[in-house]
Amino acid sequence: MDLYQGILTRRSVRQFTEQKISHSDIEEIIKAAQYAPSAHNMQPWEFLVIEDKEKLKNLRNLQGWTSFAQEASCAIIICGNLQEAFSRDKDGEKWDYADIDCSLAAQNLMLAAHSKGIGSCFCGCSPMPLVINGISEYFNLPEHIRPIAIIVLGYPQNTPPQPEDRFKKNKIHWELW
Numbered sequence: 001m002d003l004y005q006g007i008l009t010r011r012s013v014r015q016f017t018e019q020k021i022s023h024s025d026i027e028e029i030i031k032a033a034q035y036a037p038s039a040h041n042m043q044p045w046e047f048l049v050i051e052d053k054e055k056l057k058n059l060r061n062l063q064g065w066t067s068f069a070q071e072a073s074c075a076i077i078i079c080g081n082l083q084e085a086f087s088r089d090k091d092g093e094k095w096d097y098a099d100i101d102c103s104l105a106a107q108n109l110m111l112a113a114h115s116k117g118i119g120s121c122f123c124g125c126s127p128m129p130l131v132i133n134g135i136s137e138y139f140n141l142p143e144h145i146r147p148i149a150i151i152v153l154g155y156p157q158n159t160p161p162q163p164e165d166r167f168k169k170n171k172i173h174w175e176l177w
């Protein structure tokens with residue numbers, strides 16, 4: 001699949017067939033995620049793969065917009081490793097790049113899945129404190145691991161319709177605003 005066409009035709013998929021995604025395909029799409037750019041090339045990501053039906057079903061209790069995950073082949077929770085992320089906590093500055101790095105990894109992962117005919121949907125986690133805490137507790141995440149995105153994956157039951165043309169020339173600002 002041509003990369004540009006892949007970017008334009010990826011859609012959020014929320015209805016899946018019962019076909020399972022193979023573990024080799026899961027590893028290949030996670031490999032694509034790990035080729036994403038990251039601040040200072042710290043690659044501060046971890047990938048928690050969930051295939052168990054009960055856990056997939058329970059995601060809706062942890063993040064309210066994930067009810068369709070119960071029909072999915074798997075969900076991959078992309079987590080930031082706060083011991084590895086480019087960050088600062090001194091001189092009145094407190095920040096880290098984990099969310100941004102992991103979001104870039106998420107887009108790579110979803111595009112790689114799309115290139116294999118696998119549908120995906122990004123479901124938000126960070127920066128919502130209740131969701132972060134719920135996911136961390138349920139999946140037993142260590143203190144330095146922040147869940148950032150839940151990517152629900154499966155073979156699409158139908159091809160989602162293409163959206164209206166999203167290209168808006170008035171969003172482009174040249175040189176000065």
Ligand SMILES: Cc1cc2nc3c(=O)[nH]c(=O)nc-3n(C[C@H](O)[C@H](O)[C@H](O)COP(=O)(O)O)c2cc1C
Pocket residue numbers: 010011012013014065066121122123124
């Ligand atoms: C940060 C973020 C959080 C999202 N959270 C959810 C979610 O919780 N549940 C869901 O069904 N879709 C979620 N989405 C998917 C968006 O609804 C979807 O990307 C948007 O409607 C555009 O559709 P498209 O992905 O098909 O282009 C999220 C997307 C982003 C980027």
